[in-house]
Amino acid sequence: MLLIDGHLDLSMNAVHWNRDLTRPLDEVRRREAHLKDKPDRGRGVITFPELRRGNIGLCIATQIGHSVSESSPVQGWHSPEIAWAQTQAQLAWYRVMEERGELLQIVDRAGLLAHVAAWQTHLSTPDPSGDAPPIGYLLSLEGADSMLTPAYVEKAYAYGLRAIGPAHYGPGRYAPGTGATGGLEPRGRELLKQMRELGICLDLTHLTDEAFWEALDLFDGPVWASHQNCRALVPHQRQHSDEQIKAIIARDGILGMAFDAWMMVPGWVRFETTPQASGVCIETIVNHIDHICQLAGSARQVGIGSDLDGGYGQEQTAADLETIADLQKLPQILARRGYSTEDIQGIMHGNWLRVLSAAL
Numbered sequence: 001m002l003l004i005d006g007h008l009d010l011s012m013n014a015v016h017w018n019r020d021l022t023r024p025l026d027e028v029r030r031r032e033a034h035l036k037d038k039p040d041r042g043r044g045v046i047t048f049p050e051l052r053r054g055n056i057g058l059c060i061a062t063q064i065g066h067s068v069s070e071s072s073p074v075q076g077w078h079s080p081e082i083a084w085a086q087t088q089a090q091l092a093w094y095r096v097m098e099e100r101g102e103l104l105q106i107v108d109r110a111g112l113l114a115h116v117a118a119w120q121t122h123l124s125t126p127d128p129s130g131d132a133p134p135i136g137y138l139l140s141l142e143g144a145d146s147m148l149t150p151a152y153v154e155k156a157y158a159y160g161l162r163a164i165g166p167a168h169y170g171p172g173r174y175a176p177g178t179g180a181t182g183g184l185e186p187r188g189r190e191l192l193k194q195m196r197e198l199g200i201c202l203d204l205t206h207l208t209d210e211a212f213w214e215a216l217d218l219f220d221g222p223v224w225a226s227h228q229n230c231r232a233l234v235p236h237q238r239q240h241s242d243e244q245i246k247a248i249i250a251r252d253g254i255l256g257m258a259f260d261a262w263m264m265v266p267g268w269v270r271f272e273t274t275p276q277a278s279g280v281c282i283e284t285i286v287n288h289i290d291h292i293c294q295l296a297g298s299a300r301q302v303g304i305g306s307d308l309d310g311g312y313g314q315e316q317t318a319a320d321l322e323t324i325a326d327l328q329k330l331p332q333i334l335a336r337r338g339y340s341t342e343d344i345q346g347i348m349h350g351n352w353l354r355v356l357s358a359a360l
């Protein structure tokens with residue numbers, strides 16, 4: 001079954017983790033196994049072959065460039081100009097992946113529908129091991145710091161940017177994010193206006209509660225929370241409260257379920273708890289899916305936003321997930337948990353497709 005993943009940091013992995021995603025996963029792991037600079041070295045779960053094996057024909061893929069002041073509690077680039085340059089290196093990588101036929105950028109509704117149709121045809125052929133279409137990606141910016149001014153959004157729209165999450169971790173130039181406090185910066189309000197004029201979607205993930213509500217108030221365009229689980233099940237500011245989830249539902253938005261273990265099960269201690277000890281498994285995500293479906297009264301507002309290359313790997317995700325292709329276990333798990341075929345198709349791809357199609 002086709003799977004649309006609402007959040008992957010592909011270019012960050014290529015440009016900053018130095019991972020050649022065109023290669024087999026065991027090779028990528030082997031080449032970096034000796035490195036100690038990142039906690040997930042040798043434990044990544046994503047390459048293009050694995051995305052194809054998992055029928056992930058479309059994703060929302062990010063550019064990331066966090067810029068921080070000297071006093072910032074979090075790490076980042078030391079100027080917005082450097083952050084911008086990082087995002088442009090990431091864009092250059094996406095472009096060469098397009099030239100190789102690995103990726104295809106989706107920028108409008110016609111392109112989206114044609115691409116999904118090509119994947120559905122591919123998956124319905126008797127032997128889908130043949131040449132698969134490229135993996136489609138909708139470009140999104142995680143944290144807006146790299147936009148030197150809101151006017152830069154126009155440049156970014158021209159190269160295909162179709163969504164922005166104004167915040168990431170800590171204080172931000174446009175909006176405070178995970179671990180920070182407060183509302184939107186004046187520049188953030190201007191950014192939302194600019195996004196609305198251009199037709200860029202708003203990703204609410206990572207915003208502080210205050211900034212979340214302000215942004216929803218100011219922005220009447222398409223919204224989603226690309227990689228986002230439930231605070232009612234795992235209490236943390238990074239997670240969304242029931243009120244926030246209901247507000248996204250009311251806008252016919254969608255929440256993408258994230259497979260970062262600490263967001264799936266309560267009590268996870270980073271770099272201490274192991275997936276095996278905590279018992280976190282792919283099925284755990286269904287608790288979050290159930291919760292959102294109960295709030296929505298349907299299974300139409302939830303999808304996948306795995307974030308499975310977001311700075312962690314096997315050490316911090318479901319114990320029964322060896323690679324991202326294992327997300328194909330979900331349809332069976334959902335069926336066992338009582339979901340209809342129609343609901344399962346919605347969660348795997350139909351809901352994202354509906355939201356993206358309307359948004360574009």
Ligand SMILES: [Zn+2]
Pocket residue numbers: 142206227307310
């Ligand atoms: Zn994130």
